[in-house]
Amino acid sequence: MPGQLFIVATPIGNLGDISERAKSTLASVDAVLCEDTRVTAKLMSVLGIKKTLISYHQHSSLKKTDEILQRLNNGDKLALVTDAGTPGISDPGGRLIEAVNAKLHDRIEMIPIPGPNAAIATLSISGFPTDKFTFLGFPPHKKKRTEFFTIVKNSVWTAVFYESTHRIIKTLEQLSEAIGDRPIVVGRELTKLHETIYRGTAAEVTKQLESTSIKGEFVIVIAPK
Numbered sequence: 001m002p003g004q005l006f007i008v009a010t011p012i013g014n015l016g017d018i019s020e021r022a023k024s025t026l027a028s029v030d031a032v033l034c035e036d037t038r039v040t041a042k043l044m045s046v047l048g049i050k051k052t053l054i055s056y057h058q059h060s061s062l063k064k065t066d067e068i069l070q071r072l073n074n075g076d077k078l079a080l081v082t083d084a085g086t087p088g089i090s091d092p093g094g095r096l097i098e099a100v101n102a103k104l105h106d107r108i109e110m111i112p113i114p115g116p117n118a119a120i121a122t123l124s125i126s127g128f129p130t131d132k133f134t135f136l137g138f139p140p141h142k143k144k145r146t147e148f149f150t151i152v153k154n155s156v157w158t159a160v161f162y163e164s165t166h167r168i169i170k171t172l173e174q175l176s177e178a179i180g181d182r183p184i185v186v187g188r189e190l191t192k193l194h195e196t197i198y199r200g201t202a203a204e205v206t207k208q209l210e211s212t213s214i215k216g217e218f219v220i221v222i223a224p225k
């Protein structure tokens with residue numbers, strides 16, 4: 001039997017969003033590769049599934065990647081999950097998926113188990129055109145930041161990107177300078193207790209956030225030019 005790697009999407013907050021197929025897949029594999037074993041251990045405990053958890057994150061060594069490739073080559077069935085959402089979308093899952101694709105694509109099966117994704121969830125309630133959109137991951141921290149906001153400014157499609165609590169205000173301020181009064185939607189803590197959707201210009205949303213809370217995880221959606 002060829003090895004199988006299941007790319008399993010997990011909730012972005014609300015555990016009720018786990019799919020039946022994600023559960024049965026996690027229950028059926030030989031081991032689960034995860035970004036943070038503590039986060040995945042909690043999920044597995046809620047699901048009542050006991051499996052070997054193998055940590056795989058952005059600092060994992062090449063040796064670790066090779067060991068995983070070897071297991072797949074030997075016919076193992078593995079699942080890849082990350083801390084939240086769809087593995088590979090702006091998270092460390094992408095590295096392993098790339099390595100498997102480059103070295104083993106003709107020898108093993110890679111199977112997506114679709115589910116939650118923070119960008120898609122926010123786009124779905126944005127009210128902006130979503131027949132085409134540009135996904136930009138996280139803004140760069142230093143170099144290329146100006147270029148990033150120029151791309152957003154010039155986007156003829158709805159643009160969407162991620163931001164953390166540490167940089168949200170700085171990012172919204174820079175976004176405001178770039179796009180002025182163009183409308184945006186910000187999703188904070190989606191599917192969680194403090195889920196909040198902010199709408200307005202970047203300057204208005206900054207004020208709303210400062211007067212409520214800047215804690216949590218954010219997705220920013222910008223109307224097209």
Ligand code: SAM
Pocket residue numbers: 012013082084085086087088089090091116117118119161162163164187188189190191192217218219
């Ligand atoms: N792979 C994930 C996905 O499918 O959405 C994204 C992983 S990325 C490392 C983490 C970022 O996604 C966070 O910094 C935040 O911008 C966004 N994010 C994840 N969960 C979120 C949530 N519940 N509400 C808002 N944004 C979220």
